[in-house]
Amino acid sequence: MLMLPEIIVVLTAGVVLCLDLFLTERSRVILAPVTLLGLALGFAALLVTPQTGDLLGGRFGMDPIAWWFKVIFLIAGFVTVILSMDLLDGRAAHRMRGIGFRGEYYTILLSTIVGMMFLISARETITLYVSLETATIPLFVLTAWRRDHVQSGEAGLKYVIIGALASAFILYGLSILYGLTGQTSIVGMSAKLADVPRPAFWLAAAMLMTGVGFKLTIVPFHMWAADVYEGAPAPVTAYLSVASKAAGLAFMFQVFYRIFGSELAGWTPLIAAFAAVTMSLGNLVAIVQDNIKRFMAFSAISQAGYLILGFLGPADNGVPAMLFYMLVYILSNLAVFACIVWYSNETGRERIEEYRGLSLTNPIMALGMMIALFSLAGIPPLSGFVGKFFLFSIAAKAGYNWLVAVAAVNSTISLFYYLRIVRQMYIEPIYEGAGTLPVRYTVAATVGLLSLAVALMGVIPYFYETIHAQTITWLASLIG
Amino acid sequence: MGLLSWIIVIPFLTAMVVVAIPRSQWKAIRWVSAIGTSINLVLTAVLTYRYWQVSAADAVSIKSALFTKLYFVEQFPWFKSLGIQYYVGADGISVAMVILTSIIIFTGSLASWTVETRTKEFYAWLLVLVTGVFGVFLSYDLFLFFMFYELAVLPMYLLIGIWGTGPKEYAAMKLTLMLLVGSAFVLVGFFALYYASGLNTFDLQRLAQVRYPDHFQAWVFPMIFVGFGVIGALYPLHTWSPDGHSSAPTAVSMLHAGVLMKLGGYGALRIGVYLLPEGAKMWGLFFMGLTTINILYGSFGAIMQKDLKYFTAYSSVSHCGFVLFGVAALNLMGLKGAVLQMFSHGIMTGLFFGLIGMVYGRTHTRIIPEMGGLGKVMPWLATAFYIAGLASLGLPGLSGFVAETHVFLGGFFGNPWSNGMIASTLTIIATMSIVVTAVYVLRGLAAVFQGPITDHHFEHLTDATLPERISTGVLLATLIIVGLMPGPFIDLIEGPILPILNRLNESGVLAAVR
Numbered sequence: 006m007l008m009l010p011e012i013i014v015v016l017t018a019g020v021v022l023c024l025d026l027f028l029t030e031r032s033r034v035i036l037a038p039v040t041l042l043g044l045a046l047g048f049a050a051l052l053v054t055p056q057t058g059d060l061l062g063g064r065f066g067m068d069p070i071a072w073w074f075k076v077i078f079l080i081a082g083f084v085t086v087i088l089s090m091d092l093l094d095g096r097a098a099h100r101m102r103g104i105g106f107r108g109e110y111y112t113i114l115l116s117t118i119v120g121m122m123f124l125i126s127a128r129e130t131i132t133l134y135v136s137l138e139t140a141t142i143p144l145f146v147l148t149a150w151r152r153d154h155v156q157s158g159e160a161g162l163k164y165v166i167i168g169a170l171a172s173a174f175i176l177y178g179l180s181i182l183y184g185l186t187g188q189t190s191i192v193g194m195s196a197k198l199a200d201v202p203r204p205a206f207w208l209a210a211a212m213l214m215t216g217v218g219f220k221l222t223i224v225p226f227h228m229w230a231a232d233v234y235e236g237a238p239a240p241v242t243a244y245l246s247v248a249s250k251a252a253g254l255a256f257m258f259q260v261f262y263r264i265f266g267s268e269l270a271g272w273t274p275l276i277a278a279f280a281a282v283t284m285s286l287g288n289l290v291a292i293v294q295d296n297i298k299r300f301m302a303f304s305a306i307s308q309a310g311y312l313i314l315g316f317l318g319p320a321d322n323g324v325p326a327m328l329f330y331m332l333v334y335i336l337s338n339l340a341v342f343a344c345i346v347w348y349s350n351e352t353g354r355e356r357i358e359e360y361r362g363l364s365l366t367n368p369i370m371a372l373g374m375m376i377a378l379f380s381l382a383g384i385p386p387l388s389g390f391v392g393k394f395f396l397f398s399i400a401a402k403a404g405y406n407w408l409v410a411v412a413a414v415n416s417t418i419s420l421f422y423y424l425r426i427v428r429q430m431y432i433e434p435i436y437e438g439a440g441t442l443p444v445r446y447t448v449a450a451t452v453g454l455l456s457l458a459v460a461l462m463g464v465i466p467y468f469y470e471t472i473h474a475q476t477i478t479w480l481a482s483l484i485g
Numbered sequence: 486m487g488l489l490s491w492i493i494v495i496p497f498l499t500a501m502v503v504v505a506i507p508r509s510q511w512k513a514i515r516w517v518s519a520i521g522t523s524i525n526l527v528l529t530a531v532l533t534y535r536y537w538q539v540s541a542a543d544a545v546s547i548k549s550a551l552f553t554k555l556y557f558v559e560q561f562p563w564f565k566s567l568g569i570q571y572y573v574g575a576d577g578i579s580v581a582m583v584i585l586t587s588i589i590i591f592t593g594s595l596a597s598w599t600v601e602t603r604t605k606e607f608y609a610w611l612l613v614l615v616t617g618v619f620g621v622f623l624s625y626d627l628f629l630f631f632m633f634y635e636l637a638v639l640p641m642y643l644l645i646g647i648w649g650t651g652p653k654e655y656a657a658m659k660l661t662l663m664l665l666v667g668s669a670f671v672l673v674g675f676f677a678l679y680y681a682s683g684l685n686t687f688d689l690q691r692l693a694q695v696r697y698p699d700h701f702q703a704w705v706f707p708m709i710f711v712g713f714g715v716i717g718a719l720y721p722l723h724t725w726s727p728d729g730h731s732s733a734p735t736a737v738s739m740l741h742a743g744v745l746m747k748l749g750g751y752g753a754l755r756i757g758v759y760l761l762p763e764g765a766k767m768w769g770l771f772f773m774g775l776t777t778i779n780i781l782y783g784s785f786g787a788i789m790q791k792d793l794k795y796f797t798a799y800s801s802v803s804h805c806g807f808v809l810f811g812v813a814a815l816n817l818m819g820l821k822g823a824v825l826q827m828f829s830h831g832i833m834t835g836l837f838f839g840l841i842g843m844v845y846g847r848t849h850t851r852i853i854p855e856m857g858g859l860g861k862v863m864p865w866l867a868t869a870f871y872i873a874g875l876a877s878l879g880l881p882g883l884s885g886f887v888a889e890t891h892v893f894l895g896g897f898f899g900n901p902w903s904n905g906m907i908a909s910t911l912t913i914i915a916t917m918s919i920v921v922t923a924v925y926v927l928r929g930l931a932a933v934f935q936g937p938i939t940d941h942h943f944e945h946l947t948d949a950t951l952p953e954r955i956s957t958g959v960l961l962a963t964l965i966i967v968g969l970m971p972g973p974f975i976d977l978i979e980g981p982i983l984p985i986l987n988r989l990n991e992s993g994v995l996a997a998v999r
Contacts, residue, residue, distance in 0.1 A: 325566075384639055385632035391564075394628070398567065401676030409676055413669030421662055424642060432646045432654060466564045473566045 025108020160236025717749020
């Protein structure tokens with residue numbers, strides 16, 4: 006039962022791939038609904054799955070943190086499929102050439118989701134590494150999905166190379182740890198770490214952190230993000246910006262809390278420095294971006310900077326704050342990307358100044374996008390504000406008042422560039438002769454629900470309190 | 486839901502109703518918002534009356550109290566694990582500020598009767614902004630306070646950016662960013678207060694029971710004072726104000742100069758001086774010095790302005806200087822004067838910006854030299870303008886006189902913790918601004934309203950319409966009533982000032998933290 010959600014998603018991938026063989030090009034329209042159904046079933050299974058327990062001799066474990074991450078991955082996957090289907094089914098007014106192969110697309114998307122779901126449940130380093138690769142390699146393929154498009158291919162290649170480099174770092178780090186402790190199980194490894202000779206231990210830790218840095222786009226390991234985000238098809242960028250970041254955080258949780266435990270307590274000044282550099286650089290570079298996908302890449306980098314503030318404090322504050330922020334971040338970011346994908350489908354426009362007059366051509370999408378952008382900027386009463394408030398409070402509690410000041414000023418800078426888009430949508434005059442832009446009910450409902458969730462999660466304490474209560478019990482079991 | 490929650494929620498509900506009305510019915514939207522804001526006005530009257538009734542009983546005990554007494558409290562936990570609560574209450578200062586806000590938004594929504602582009606969004610954002618302002622004045626949980634504070638600042642961007650005039654995008658961006666940098670400082674201060682107390686609460690009244698160590702107060706107080714000082718136009722962080730106010734549409738200038746700038750003085754007093762008395766003692770004289778520059782700089786700046794809105798904005802910088810000057814004086818007179826000045830300047834500047842909007846709507850110019858003799862064709866507006874101007878230069882009988890006298894006396898008498906000579910000297914220097922104010926107000930108004938009509942287009946202009954008369958009439962009446970009969974009003978704000986003062990005098994009594 007514990008693995009039921011994963012099994013359902015894998016089966017869906019198989020079903021989609023096989024169905025694809027027997028369908029005509031016209032009837033392949035049903036592939037997207039089938040994928041959505043599979044993901045919904047997986048989500049339903051997740052709801053009834055017990056939140057604790059393990060399988061396969063402790064190699065696969067379930068706990069509240071894993072549960073919440075799986076929620077995040079499934080939501081990200083579900084929304085991505087909704088965003089992809091208009092483009093893949095050819096309903097977009099502005100056709101994108103070289104995009105197709107729906108069966109393969111959904112199968113590959115499902116396999117990266119399942120890789121991520123295994124990643125957070127892995128309790129053994131080999132499983133951990135294999136699931137990490139299962140999550141990442143399909144992403145390379147998705148990035149290069151527009152086969153005849155130079156930028157897409159370039160993005161894919163760049164992503165493969167950097168991704169392989171990151172994996173190499175991680176694999177090397179894990180091997181060193183294995184060599185030092187003789188264990189592959191995370192619990193066994195963690196128990197022996199205290200006796201390990203320090204220089205070798207630091208080397209392994211640095212390797213792992215570097216690898217994670219690539220996944221989370223921590224400066225200076227962020228260089229790949231902008232090109233890959235820009236080159237990938239917009240729905241894939243949406244998925245990359247949320248799921249791959251969540252997977253990076255999941256991996257960081259595994260490494261930071263489970264393997265190293267309290268061994269890295271002295272690393273907080275380093276994490277603080279990385280956080281400060283990441284948020285500042287991400288923000289400053291985002292100001293000058295022109296293409297909205299590149300822009301969102303730098304916005305995502307700066308968000309990662311805020312996110313790792315959670316590692317500064319003790320786990321019982323940090324884990325719920327980071328999980329909550331991740332949830333808020335994916336909802337806000339997906340809402341923004343839903344608008345980006347829709348706008349690019351309708352008009353083919355992807356530059357920031359091309360968003361002018363959106364509030365008049367389609368007020369609902371503009372409002373949804375503005376709410377999501379304000380949430381990313383941390384404006385109350387939206388959930389982004391609450392999430393940032395919790396993260397900043399962890400830094401303040403750990404005594405990093407200067408970092409709180411840096412982060413708060415960065416929030417203001419980020420507001421500056423998020424307002425650039427709002428300005429185009431609301432203040433700048435409309436394109437001449439532009440009529441209203443139609444929006445399909447699926448996309449409108451997605452944006453509506455996401456922005457509603459973004460607004461409500463900041464006001465209704467239930468979500469944060471639930472995450473907090475559940476992760477506290479997890480931490481108690483981990484310590485006790 | 487209690488009275489205070491209703492006061493906060495009603496503008497928001499009105500905004501939601503406005504959103505639900507179809508775009509084509511923009512005339513109905515104006516009525517809806519006028520009705521919504523009048524409900525608020527009525528509720529405020531009820532609040533004031535009931536406050537008078539209940540607070541009379543505590544008039545004696547408050548004299549020696551160390552904590553301000555709150556009435557109509559509504560308190561329930563919100564984010565439990567961080568000790569965040571929904572905590573609203575009111576003391577005399579809050580009540581005074583709520584009265585101010587209700588009056589300004591009521592008159593402001595009448596003064597915006599002429600907004601015809603995207604009316605729906607305009608009123609919706611305006612009302613959301615007011616929700617934030619009411620929230621700030623009534624909340625006693627720092628998290629809630631901060632949340633409302635940011636909510637009050639942000640809609641400004643769109644309000645100025647979309648409906649403004651002149652270099653509106655630049656002004657909107659400058660204003661928003663400067664104010665939010667200020668709030669970043671405030672946030673750091675709040676976190677420091679939260680964690681240093683070790684109480685796991687953002688409850689202002691519980692944090693007030695803590696005596697923070699002196700070295701802690703020494704850096705947190707300026708952080709909070711400067712953070713709030715940005716929105717209170719503290720020199721040299723006031724530069725957003727002239728640009729922002731002159732680009733903003735009428736109602737937004739009224740609300741911003743009238744109410745939002747008061748959030749700065751209110752926060753500095755309520756959170757800075759109340760929670761950190763030792764820090765206030767250390768930094769009082771320094772901030773008196775800065776605000777003296779404010780007062781003089783603003784009034785000299787106003788002399789040189791050709792644009793009526795810039796003119797009033799610089800005069801606002803000068804007058805808001807009085808607020809922070811009074812706070813920094815740290816004695817009964819000064820603190821009372823600060824709150825009085827917040828109220829008086831709020832009404833006065835609201836009137837100014839309202840009138841400028843009305844004149845501009847007729848002449849289509851705000852440049853002073855281009856106008857002249859307008860008093861002949863619009864006697865109502867001219868008279869109102871003159872009364873506002875006289876209040877601004879501190880003529881006895883109008884509210885400005887009461888407030889400024891308090892502030893100057895407070896500054897002159899000084900306090901036991903800082904050099905009295907310097908404080909008195911600064912006050913004398915600051916007092917000179919009154920003369921300067923008289924110069925620019927009288928010269929400016931004479932140029933606009935007196936003399937022959939300079940342009941034949943002006944001959945056919947009309948005087949104020951009914952909504953405009955109601956709007957200006959309410960503001961004028963407030964100015965005169967408070968000016969002639971300040972007694973009840975001073976009693977209203979003295980109650981909550983006394984505990985703040987007691988804390989300054991005997992802050993050793995509080996329980997020391999760690």
